Amino acid sequence: MSSLPRSPAVSESSVAMRAAALTGLLCLGASACGSTKDEDHIDTDGVASDTDPADTDVAATGPVITSTVTDETIKFADFLAECTAKGGLIQTHATCAGNNSCKGMSFNKFSKELTEHTCKGMNSCGGVSCVVLPTDSGKTGAEVWSGTCADCHSADAFTLYTAPGADQTAAQAQFAALSKANLVTIAAFGYRGLNSDGSASANMPAFHERYSVAELERVAEYLRTLDVEPYEYGVVGVTEDLN
Amino acid sequence: MSQRTPRIAVDALGLGLRVSHYAELWSRSSPGVDFFEVISENFLSPSAPARANLHRAAERAPVVLHGVGLNLLGPDPLDRDYLRALRRLADEVDAPWVTDHLCWTGAHERLSHDLLPAPMNAATARYAADRARIVQDILERPFGLENLSSVVALRDDPLGEAEFYAEVVGRSGVWFMLDVNNIVVSARNHGLDPHAYLDSIDADRILQVHVAGHRALPTGPVVDTHDEPVPDEVWSLYARAWSQLGPFPTLLEWDDKIPAYDACVAELEKARRHQAPAAPRAVRASALRPAPEHPEPPSALRPAPEEPTPPSTLVAWQTALLDAVTQPLTWSPPRAAAAADTYPTSVVERVQSDARASARDRLSAYNEQVWFRWLTVLQGAYPTLSRLMGLWSFNQLASAYLAAAPPRSVDLGELGVDLPAHLASSPWDQPLRREAAAYDRAWTELFHLPLTAAWAPSAEAAARLFACRLVPSPTLRRLTFHWPVPLLRVAALEHDGEAPLPAPAPDPATWVLCRDPQLNLIRVRLEPALAHLLVELDHRPLGEALASTEALFGVGVPDLHGRVREWLQQGVKWGWWSGLADA
Numbered sequence: 001m002s003s004l005p006r007s008p009a010v011s012e013s014s015v016a017m018r019a020a021a022l023t024g025l026l027c028l029g030a031s032a033c034g035s036t037k038d039e040d041h042i043d044t045d046g047v048a049s050d051t052d053p054a055d056t057d058v059a060a061t062g063p064v065i066t067s068t069v070t071d072e073t074i075k076f077a078d079f080l081a082e083c084t085a086k087g088g089l090i091q092t093h094a095t096c097a098g099n100n101s102c103k104g105m106s107f108n109k110f111s112k113e114l115t116e117h118t119c120k121g122m123n124s125c126g127g128v129s130c131v132v133l134p135t136d137s138g139k140t141g142a143e144v145w146s147g148t149c150a151d152c153h154s155a156d157a158f159t160l161y162t163a164p165g166a167d168q169t170a171a172q173a174q175f176a177a178l179s180k181a182n183l184v185t186i187a188a189f190g191y192r193g194l195n196s197d198g199s200a201s202a203n204m205p206a207f208h209e210r211y212s213v214a215e216l217e218r219v220a221e222y223l224r225t226l227d228v229e230p231y232e233y234g235v236v237g238v239t240e241d242l243n
Numbered sequence: 244m245s246q247r248t249p250r251i252a253v254d255a256l257g258l259g260l261r262v263s264h265y266a267e268l269w270s271r272s273s274p275g276v277d278f279f280e281v282i283s284e285n286f287l288s289p290s291a292p293a294r295a296n297l298h299r300a301a302e303r304a305p306v307v308l309h310g311v312g313l314n315l316l317g318p319d320p321l322d323r324d325y326l327r328a329l330r331r332l333a334d335e336v337d338a339p340w341v342t343d344h345l346c347w348t349g350a351h352e353r354l355s356h357d358l359l360p361a362p363m364n365a366a367t368a369r370y371a372a373d374r375a376r377i378v379q380d381i382l383e384r385p386f387g388l389e390n391l392s393s394v395v396a397l398r399d400d401p402l403g404e405a406e407f408y409a410e411v412v413g414r415s416g417v418w419f420m421l422d423v424n425n426i427v428v429s430a431r432n433h434g435l436d437p438h439a440y441l442d443s444i445d446a447d448r449i450l451q452v453h454v455a456g457h458r459a460l461p462t463g464p465v466v467d468t469h470d471e472p473v474p475d476e477v478w479s480l481y482a483r484a485w486s487q488l489g490p491f492p493t494l495l496e497w498d499d500k501i502p503a504y505d506a507c508v509a510e511l512e513k514a515r516r517h518q519a520p521a522a523p524r525a526v527r528a529s530a531l532r533p534a535p536e537h538p539e540p541p542s543a544l545r546p547a548p549e550e551p552t553p554p555s556t557l558v559a560w561q562t563a564l565l566d567a568v569t570q571p572l573t574w575s576p577p578r579a580a581a582a583a584d585t586y587p588t589s590v591v592e593r594v595q596s597d598a599r600a601s602a603r604d605r606l607s608a609y610n611e612q613v614w615f616r617w618l619t620v621l622q623g624a625y626p627t628l629s630r631l632m633g634l635w636s637f638n639q640l641a642s643a644y645l646a647a648a649p650p651r652s653v654d655l656g657e658l659g660v661d662l663p664a665h666l667a668s669s670p671w672d673q674p675l676r677r678e679a680a681a682y683d684r685a686w687t688e689l690f691h692l693p694l695t696a697a698w699a700p701s702a703e704a705a706a707r708l709f710a711c712r713l714v715p716s717p718t719l720r721r722l723t724f725h726w727p728v729p730l731l732r733v734a735a736l737e738h739d740g741e742a743p744l745p746a747p748a749p750d751p752a753t754w755v756l757c758r759d760p761q762l763n764l765i766r767v768r769l770e771p772a773l774a775h776l777l778v779e780l781d782h783r784p785l786g787e788a789l790a791s792t793e794a795l796f797g798v799g800v801p802d803l804h805g806r807v808r809e810w811l812q813q814g815v816k817w818g819w820w821s822g823l824a825d826a
Binding site for chain 2: 012013014016017018019020021022023024025026027170174177179
């Protein structure tokens with residue numbers, strides 16, 4: 001662009017600059033792995049500017065694979081049982097070859113490799129991922145609700161965010177049809193502003209780093225006791241048809 | 244394919260899957276139909292979002308393929324690349340069968356993207372049958388031919404439409420993809436007897452039946468629009484077909500003014516009311532299995548069939564008709580219309596003309612349908628440009644573009660590839676319009692890219708990162724605009740009117756449009772420092788790009804380091820880079 005300044009003669013960048021770049025590229029630090037930071041960007045016009053810059057701990061651990069085994073016999077039921085035993089949830093990706101959200105394990109159907117990792121595992125197109133959630137701290141559904149969900153979804157009702165122009169009755173019916181497992185998955189892994197099929201939805205951050213599976217199940221049950229109040233969110237963003 | 248089983252029951256109900264149904268379909272616990280039919284040409288490109296949607300559909304119900312681009316009766320050799328791609332697609336979704344139309348769509352490498360009629364005589368039937376057999380051999384699964392809904396018939400045709408259809412299918416060993424709505428449309432256009440039409444169909448060779456709606460033009464011709472509920476007239480012929488030829492899988496097509504998914508399913512389910520109990524036909528259950536029905540040995544053991552030569556009378560007709568139906572429309576307000584009085588007499592005189600509609604009105608129906616389809620596709624591909632110009636001006640630009648470069652690709656998604664270049668040298672050129680065209684084109688290109696793997700530098704690479712260049716992913720576009728074109732696109736997509744949208748105030752900035760590994764299309768307005776860093780990263784190692792950014796913006800931008808960390812992390816998440824390269 002013509003208004004951009006010309007490049008000056010290149011000198012060495014500062015140590016702080018290099019540390020910042022390294023932390024960013026390697027996805028390290030407090031907001032790495034499973035961060036929902038990117039949800040802020042999809043519907044906004046600029047990169048958000050609300051992060052603490054001092055947080056550049058280059059020594060923090062990055063993605064670490066803790067074990068890889070090849071298992072020719074594993075079936076989905078085995079993987080699910082193993083995942084459940086670890087207090088995890090199966091993460092369904094928007095497309096094949098997904099990165100799973102955080103600590104857990106991934107199975108690659110082609111190489112038959114089962115990989116355990118502390119951060120960001122990759123399955124294959126025919127693979128499956130398990131994300132391990134924290135251990136249960138015993139919070140009731142109402143406690144989880146008032147401590148987290150109520151911030152956006154109201155304290156004593158459920159605010160259902162609907163896309164601009166969407167049929168609210170249909171949205172309500174769709175919401176009512178969601179199973180408990182659907183609700184738990186959404187609470188665990190969040191929801192993005194634009195689905196891969198081009199339909200619009202509200203953003204929702206992921207909570208798999210904060211609550212156990214049992215807590216998410218409790219809050220899903222609690223949620224069904226609340227009145228549903230549709231609310232059309234206003235958005236300037238890429239909520240357009242992907243056709 | 245040896246493991247393939249007939250997964251679609253003989254009395255299954257299916258729905259033509261359309262983009263507007265996706266959101267509703269994905270949120271349902273069950274699809275509510277027995278199978279889907281997709282338009283093959285919409286899934287031949289490597290587009291990752293399109294493929295992801297196709298796979299999601301295929302996880303819910305079996306998918307069959309229905310093509311509109313085979314050009315079976317066309318004079319050019321069969322497009323082997325197209326057929327191979329079609330075969331791969333059929334394998335990918337394990338499609339139990341594939342269908343297309345008994346028609347031609349283009350000649351001499353020029354396409355109309357319309358389903359055009361041919362002279363119906365023994366020579367054309369032989370030509371069609373020989374080619375259909377080649378297609379079925381390549382696909383190695385049952386291939387069905389759909390009867391045409393024609394507006395034009397030739398005065399001197401020795402065979403009737405039903406006779407011609409039965410002759411081609413019977414001679415080739417392929418199958419009937421019987422469209423009941425098309426019979427009604429053709430019957431009304433040409434005064435045929437729809438019951439006699441059904442009598443000529445061999446029940447044992449029916450692969451699938453279509454139902455749909457149609458519409459009569461004010462000038463007389465009835466056209467197969469698929470934009471209405473199925474009319475009673477079609478249901479009543481369907482009921483007769485069921486009792487005479489059933490059971491068969493039934494599919495509802497709805498292509499324009501498409502209602503909600505549930506409404507389509509409800510319309511489809513009406514078929515059950517029109518299905519009188521039919522005597523069970525043991526033969527029909529096995530009819531869906533291809534191999535036992537094939538009289539020939541497997542194709543691998545046979546020499547490749549020779550491509551037949553098109554009859555010269557066919558080629559002459561096609562050359563003349565293609566010129567007529569692609570002839571540019573006249574643009575006099577309030578509407579564009581076919582210049583019906585300029586069709587060559589030699590073409591007009593061969594077309595049947597009667598009290599239902601004149602020959603020229605029949606030809607106009609095709610001529611306008613061809614152009615309106617093209618213009619609608621281009622408006623969809625260029626929403627920002629078309630709303631900014633207003634549809635009337637945009638359509639003229641688009642018409643001039645298509646007249647200068649007639650469509651040659653079967654994929655309508657490629658129709659607008661060179662429109663931005665054409666705009667730049669046209670009388671409609673303006674700087675803001677150029678930027679709008681470039682942005683719309685970038686959107687389409689990103690949509691059509693194949694799946695790209697997510698990439699992030701490994702901890703092991705940290706030591707050499709600063710000496711390397713970050714290789715930009717094809718899913719990353721950096722665009723510099725003098726106006727806020729990306730915001731204009733958002734406004735344009737909400738703008739239904741034909742009048743031009745007002746131009747926005749200038750606001751120069753650099754933007755990124757990217758597709759993240761989850762296939763979201765994301766646009767971001769870049770701060771000047773980030774824009775500079777990205778430009779520098781195009782040709783310099785990371786260390787130098789950082790140094791140059793720091794030298795320029797280290798003083799002016801508060802917390803530049805924190806911002807750089809944020810951006811780079813975000814860039815990795817959004818898949819901006821595909822790897823490292825030595826500088």
